[in-house]
Amino acid sequence: MTIPSYPLELSSQDMRAMVRQAMDRIAAHIETLPQQPMHRTRGGKKLARSLREPLPERGASFDSLLALLFNRVIPASLNTASPGYLAYVPGGGIFHSAVADLVTDATNRYVGVWLAAPALVQLEANVVQWFCSMLGLPDGSGGVLTTGGSMANLIAVVTARRERLPKDFLRGILYASSEAHHSVQKAALIAGFPPENVREIVVDDHFRMSPSALERAVSEDRARGLEPFLVVASAGTTGTGAIDDLPTIAAFAQREKLWLHVDAAYGGFFALTERGRTALRGIEHADSITLDPHKGMFLPYGTGCVLVRDQQALRRTHAVSGSYMPRMQTDDDLVDFCDLSPELSRDARGLRVWLPLKMHGASAFRDALDEKIDLARYAVDALRTMPSVEIVAEPELSLLAFRFTPPGFEGEDLDAFNRRLVQHVNAKQRVLLTGVVLRGTDTGRLEGRFVIRICILSFRTHRDRIDACLEDLRASLSEMQSSGR
Numbered sequence: 429m430t431i432p433s434y435p436l437e438l439s440s441q442d443m444r445a446m447v448r449q450a451m452d453r454i455a456a457h458i459e460t461l462p463q464q465p466m467h468r469t470r471g472g473k474k475l476a477r478s479l480r481e482p483l484p485e486r487g488a489s490f491d492s493l494l495a496l497l498f499n500r501v502i503p504a505s506l507n508t509a510s511p512g513y514l515a516y517v518p519g520g521g522i523f524h525s526a527v528a529d530l531v532t533d534a535t536n537r538y539v540g541v542w543l544a545a546p547a548l549v550q551l552e553a554n555v556v557q558w559f560c561s562m563l564g565l566p567d568g569s570g571g572v573l574t575t576g577g578s579m580a581n582l583i584a585v586v587t588a589r590r591e592r593l594p595k596d597f598l599r600g601i602l603y604a605s606s607e608a609h610h611s612v613q614k615a616a617l618i619a620g621f622p623p624e625n626v627r628e629i630v631v632d633d634h635f636r637m638s639p640s641a642l643e644r645a646v647s648e649d650r651a652r653g654l655e656p657f658l659v660v661a662s663a664g665t666t667g668t669g670a671i672d673d674l675p676t677i678a679a680f681a682q683r684e685k686l687w688l689h690v691d692a693a694y695g696g697f698f699a700l701t702e703r704g705r706t707a708l709r710g711i712e713h714a715d716s717i718t719l720d721p722h723k724g725m726f727l728p729y730g731t732g733c734v735l736v737r738d739q740q741a742l743r744r745t746h747a748v749s750g751s752y753m754p755r756m757q758t759d760d761d762l763v764d765f766c767d768l769s770p771e772l773s774r775d776a777r778g779l780r781v782w783l784p785l786k787m788h789g790a791s792a793f794r795d796a797l798d799e800k801i802d803l804a805r806y807a808v809d810a811l812r813t814m815p816s817v818e819i820v821a822e823p824e825l826s827l828l829a830f831r832f833t834p835p836g837f838e839g840e841d842l843d844a845f846n847r848r849l850v851q852h853v854n855a856k857q858r859v860l861l862t863g864v865v866l867r868g869t870d871t872g873r874l875e876g877r878f879v880i881r882i883c884i885l886s887f888r889t890h891r892d893r894i895d896a897c898l899e900d901l902r903a904s905l906s907e908m909q910s911s912g913r
Contacts, residue, residue, distance in 0.1 A: 435487075446490055447530075453498045458509075458523065461888070466507050466860040475504050511888035512859040514897060517666055517694045517827070518885040520726025524787060525780035529728070532776045539776045540766040543754050552778025553763050558785070559719060560735055562699050563692075564712030570739030572768040573721075573731065573777050577693035578611040580718040580734035583746075583769055585615040585658065587716060587736065588687035590745040592657035601649050603627045604660040605637035606867040607667055609691055612660050630870045635670035635821060637661060638870050639677055646684060658687045663708055664695025667864040667881070668820070669827030671695060674710025682713070690714040693732070694885075697724025698825050700794040703801055707824050715741075721781055725793060726887040731780060734769075742768040800826040800884045803894050807882055810898050814905070820866075820879045827883040829864065832905065843878040845908075850880055852904035859897040 438446070479501070507513060509521045537545040539552060552573060560569045574580045585602070593600045602621065604612045606628050616626045627649070630641045646656045659681050661672040674690065681688040690696075690711050696719040698704025699711070711717065719733040736742050747756075747767040756764045766772045785793075804823035811817050811830055821829035831846045850861050861880055868875025882897065 449490060449494060453494050454526075457498060457502070461507070461510050462512075464503075464507055464510060465857045466510060466512050466854065467505075467857070468503050468507075469505060472504055475500065506860065509886075509888070510860075511886055511890065511893045512896065513886055514882050514884060514889070515860045515862040517720075517723050517883050518889075519722050519729050520885075520887055521728050522726045522784055522887060524784035525727050525731075528780040528783040532779045537776055538773075539778070540764070540772050540774050541754060542757050542762050542764045545776070546762075548776050548779070549763065549765065551782045552765070552776065555778045555781045555785070556733070556735070558790075559733060562790075563696065563708075563717060563735065564699075565714075565717075565735060565737055568739060569735060569737050570742070570763065570768070571733060571735035572742065572765055573733050573781070574769065575730050576722065576732035577609070577691070577718050577720045578614065578732075579769075580693070580720075580732045581609070581611045581660075581689070581691060582615040582618055583734045583742070584689045584716040584718060584736075585612075585619045587741050587745045588658040588689060589619055591715075591741050592685075592687050593655060597655075598622075598625070599653070599655045600658070601625055601627060601646075601654050601656045602658045602660065603629055603642055603645060603656065603686075605629045605631050605662060605665075605672065607631050607635050607637075607665040607670055608660055608662055609666055609693070612691065631670070631867075633869050633871060633873055635665065635668040635866075635869065637672040637677065639673055639680060641870065642677065643680060646686070656684065656686055658689060660689045660691055661714075663690050663692035663711055664698075664825055664827065666694065667866065668829045669694070669824055669883070670821065671707055671824050674708065674713070676710075678710050678713035681715075687715045688713065689716045689718070691718045693718050693720040694723055694827070695825050697721070697793070698797055698801070700790055701798050701801065704797065704825060723885060724797065725781065725784075726796070726885075727780055727784075731777060739763075739768070746770065796887050797826075799890070803884045803889065803891065804828055804882070806891070807884070807894050807898065811901075814902065820874065826885055827881065829879045829881050831877075831879045834909075846878055846880055848908065849901070849904055852907060853897070853900045856900045856904070858900055859893065861897070 508519055537548050539545050539549050542549045556571045589597055589600060602616050602625060613626055627645050629637050629645060632638050649656050659677060661674055661677050663671050678688055699708050715737050717735045721727045721733060722729050722731040746769055756767060804826040808819060808823055808828050816832050816834045817830055818833050819830050832849060833842060837845050850863055853861055863878050863880050865876060865878050866874045
């Protein structure tokens with residue numbers, strides 16, 4: 429009699445050995461992050477093509493696969509986990525969440541329906557309520573953790589459409605500033621709106637949505653017989669870190685019976701701090717809010733959140749039934765996540781938020797975010813001491829934008845100079861900077877111009893790395909000047 433083999437069912441000894449082997453690689457990787465290059469994507473096409481292969485029929489050793497990942501695959505990337513990653517809006521990746529994900533994935537509990545894992549669902553519901561409380565939302569508010577801000581914005585747009593428009597919704601009009609994240613436009617498209625139904629509202633010299641321009645646009649659309657229904661305000665734009673005038677926009681939205689969504693993917697968690705709460709004043713009046721814990725809470729990529737003032741609005745939008753599904757519970761204080769979003773199958777992603785918060789409390793995250801605000805203000809003060817620098821966007825939180833304007837450079841030549849400067853700095857491999865082409869303001873200022881960004885949001889970024897950034901900027905300027913470029 430042949431004894432059957434079940435290779436997918438590992439023994440306890442095999443499991444422990446795998447974790448030990450992986451942990452040796454992971455620990456060495458994290459310990460050397462500060463010394464690793466900031467970017468290593470040259471030759472990426474060649475590498476990617478070399479990795480193409482047919483479906484493997486036979487297995488390879490775990491050790492050889494770890495070597496492939498850590499020696500070839502993972503290094504060929506932007507070093508987003510580095511303390512020098514000041515590009516885009518940095519993600520986090522705290523190790524606590526990796527351990528939480530190991531527990532979640534290994535135990536593999538289903539949390540789409542409350543009945544399947546009531547305690548795990550409750551832990552995730554606790555996380556959502558903590559976020560609601562942090563932002564000052566009232567009783568009855570709620571939400572769901574998503575894979576990121578794009579999915580959160582989509583859920584918010586679809587919910588607003590369902591709550592504010594009739595079944596024939598194609599006369600509905602959405603409003604967002606010219607600095608709003610492009611995921612708002614994508615969400616509108618996926619929700620069924622043609623591009624021309626999204627109004628781009630001009631910004632002021634601080635890159636904030638102009639309330640007067642918004643008011644004019646809504647009035648003009650109503651006069652045309654259209655149906656304005658949604659305003660998307662920004663609480664920390666990706667390009668310049670701008671926070672729209674939330675109190676004024678909220679008051680206008682309430683008067684006009686418009687759904688107010690605040691995209692606070694970058695800025696929302698600064699509400700944990702005193703300065704952040706002041707900057708975000710008015711967010712508590714929103715009908716829905718996007719947050720990205722993988723930004724301001726330093727969690728791994730793939731952790732977003734949408735909050736709504738009335739949790740029942742999510743249920744009215746997304747709840748459907750199936751004969752193969754268990755009966756959903758009806759208690760107001762319990763939740764079936766499958767009724768609040770497009771997802772039925774989903775991982776227990778709440779544990780990656782719950783575990784680090786329970787281990788360290790909100791104070792540890794508050795202190796870290798306060799440090800990022802301090803570092804941004806330190807950076808901008810240091811930049812002011814450099815010759816020919818123009819601060820384009822002051823840091824309202826931890827993101828700032830600037831450019832250098834040396835004599836003899838204007839227009840496209842000035843843009844090219846600043847692009848080369850970014851390349852020089854990044855080539856030194858201590859920090860990674862990015863830039864943005866501005867859409868311009870209501871006065872036409874800086875329209876189409878390239879500026880440099882610094883976004884400080886990694887929990888690993890401290891004063892020494894900002895000093896390195898400033899040193900590399902000074903050195904790069906000197907090198908460019910000496911070479912006549």
